[in-house]
Amino acid sequence: NMAPGATLRLVRMRQDLLAAMRVDPDLAPIDQDFAHLFASWFNRGFLTMRRIDWNAPAAILEKLMEYESVHQMQGWPDLKRRLADNDRRLYAFFHPATGDEPLIFVEVALTQGMPDAIGPILTAPDAREPAAADTAVFYSINNSLPGLKGVSFGNFLIKQVVAQLSADLPELRCYVTLSPVPGFAAWLATQDDAAELRGALAGGWDDDAVDALRPQVLAWGARYIAQAKARGGLPADPVARFHLGNGACAHRLNWPADLAPSALKSAHGLMINYLYELDRIEDRHEAFVRDGEVALGAQIAEALKA
Template sequence: KRSPFCFRQDESLDEMLIELSRLLRDWFSIGMMHIRRISMGSPADLLLKLMKYSRMYSPKPILSWEDMEKRLEKRRRIYAYFHPLLENEPLVYVEVALVGSGSVPASFLEMEQGQETTYPPTTAVFYAIASTQTGLRGLTLGEFLIRRVLDELSNDGSIGNLSRFVTLSPLPGFVVYLQQIIRSNTPTCLSREMIAAITRIGVQEDFAPRTGLIELNRTELEKLCFDYLLKAKRRRIRALDPVANFHLRNGASVLRLNWMADTEKQRLRESLGMCVNYEYDKDMIEENHRLYTLHGHIVQNGGEKADKADR
């Protein structure tokens, strides 16, 4: 017997969903948002929410008050978008590290070392961004937040002269991509032990490959990762990796693929420890965005290791 609570999705329901979506876009349009820098002086309920949301959605969760203080120290920043009717409810936030090592950090260890230098910061590193409201995931608040933070940092006289704006981003879909290649019997130069380890990820709970085994397969894994980053597409135009698609759609270019940049167990399970630096060149953001959204063209920075993409 048909449940009285079941209903057929008809045209009127479709129209209602479309209208609700339009209203949400209006209510949470970028013009309604205001940006705030979060500090240890922010309201306690805001800091508690930030800690909770980071554990739920961020690739780098805030695990303690000590960790919170570290994220908000002099050379770290957290910015968030807020709605006027939800004053202490961060809708999306981004974490930034200011480094003065003179080079772009290739790992989280290098990023932390770059913060410890006495030199003034030269590079802003966006290392975590998270949306806190699943109902607003279809909106482009994160893209606008990064661009707004670029302006905030550029105009902050207390920082000095920042010359580069980059990310240190995960590749959360890389292992799934490798598993698809293995299932399709596509020839690779991966060792049998490496293939077996990749196959076990997601099947055996909490399993992650040994870093030594990953290192032995470095040449082939780097090649496959470049193929995944630059050639694997969704709908023939969008990067298959969701984080790559986010930054490329927002006008960033691919700067560098980083080997063993993050060796936390979850990152090993998702990407075998690999991360990417995307670069936001303020003079090229609009052109990069146009090339990617219209033609699927992924712009590679002419500098560091971009040539590896042709391997």
């Protein structure tokens, strides 16, 4: 990895290895070596966080558009809107050995109040003045390089972004995500008692149907977030594992919140707010890691009773 560009080439090599392992699981010991080395090479002490704005080098801006996988960007005007200084922020982690290659980045919207749908964030017109915001919304978090799978950057990035925002914008009072629930539809398909709801969701819905279906969707969504488990007893949902492991609370479910075809397919349009409360992050992180405790907001706790 001492040769010019070699670290990034090794990351690309592991990406190929992970693909090959799906055909030949016997390659797993090689991957263990890669994972061990990368955990050392990409130690938090080597990472630098940068705020990216419209004046960043074009090579970085192009990579942000390429690597955005949560809410894909529709060209340069869309990217420019997401970097607007008045009501948006974007932060990324970089490593000296990989140059201008962002390892992970988070997109932030500055809003009044906690959002319950992604559409208004993605389609909001340009803000002509600095937002009178009280809430920072993390609405898209992207790991850029598949070859760094399993190397955790997100927990450091979230905490550092919160610290930076609280210093720059002391009027902010709430730090929250608007996150997808990517495993919800697949899990719901395994629940025998949910057959009627699945049929109703598959048939589409109008405003009247939304009002009738929402309590059921929220109740099943609450069970999925709070009770569905993967191997090892961790939450089944990968986004839930990420934010709960970082010390957030599963605060509020929102439906319908994302009408993009991919979101309808993976989660029936369900989204969730994970709440980061600065004075409780460490305690919740420790309780989750030590005991598997899932911190729940009042709305989700109440939906579990339905």
